[in-house]
Amino acid sequence: MRRVLFAGLLALAPGLAFAQTGDRSANPPPPGMGHGPVGWPHGGHDKWHPGIWSEHMLMKFYAANTTHNGHLTLAQAKAADFKPVVAHFNEIDTAKHGYVTFYDIQAWRLDNIAKHLEARADALRAKDAQNH
Numbered sequence: 001m002r003r004v005l006f007a008g009l010l011a012l013a014p015g016l017a018f019a020q021t022g023d024r025s026a027n028p029p030p031p032g033m034g035h036g037p038v039g040w041p042h043g044g045h046d047k048w049h050p051g052i053w054s055e056h057m058l059m060k061f062y063a064a065n066t067t068h069n070g071h072l073t074l075a076q077a078k079a080a081d082f083k084p085v086v087a088h089f090n091e092i093d094t095a096k097h098g099y100v101t102f103y104d105i106q107a108w109r110l111d112n113i114a115k116h117l118e119a120r121a122d123a124l125r126a127k128d129a130q131n132h
Contacts, residue, residue, distance in 0.1 A: 054106065057084075061102045071099035 064080030065072045077085040077100075085092060085105060092100045092108040 057105060057109075058102060061105065070101055071097075072101070073099045 060080065060082055061072060062068075064076050064082045064085075066076055066079075072082075072085065074086065074089045076082075077089065085100065088108065089100065092104050094104070
């Protein structure tokens with residue numbers, strides 16, 4: 001019986017690590033930290049790093065969100081020196097709530113990746129058209 005109870009508690013442990021107080025309507029942290037979307041390389045790296053960008057941003061987000069409600073304000077992002085969010089806050093806050101969630105940041109990042117890939121695809125199509 002103890003093993004079953006202990007196993008049950010272990011299964012809950014990852015979720016409990018992110019338990020927050022305050023506004024329960026806020027988005028919960030994403031499941032499977034480190035298993036999210038593929039990160040985009042930074043600083044001239046030429047390799048894809050699965051989950052590294054997501055993990056880093058999740059840690060930065062929760063450190064910056066001092067109210068622990070899942071809503072990161074521009075003031076909180078500035079205080080935490082969360083540069084990508086500060087620089088693009090208005091783009092990320094598409095709903096104009098005055099705060100962003102971790103999911104908003106991820107969606108913005110994926111949109112940027114999609115734009116980059118689409119531009120690259122257009123360039124390749126143009127190059128192909130020149131060769132035919």
